[in-house]
Amino acid sequence: MKRVEVVSTKFIREHISQAIDGNKIMEMLDKIDSPTEYINVISKLLPYSIGKVKAYEEIEEREPISININFVDTEAEEED
Secondary structure, three states, X not given: OOOOOOOOHHHHHHHHHHHOOXXXXXXXXXXXXXXXXXXXXXXXXXXXXXXXXXXXXXXXXXXXXXXXXXXXXXXXXXXX
């Protein structure tokens, strides 16, 4: 039996971006006249260019923390 390799989306995205000529994509997009078709094409290309982002609800919520920064008066120290 042949072992199936799992390929990550990031790996696929990197190879697609290397294989596709960006200028050729722009030329093809310029040929699309219908705004609806243009939006459909862009929405299909987006996952390959920016990857998928987790929804806000899936992100772990954390309690806010306070950070206090105290600056030392350097002029007073230099006079000593």
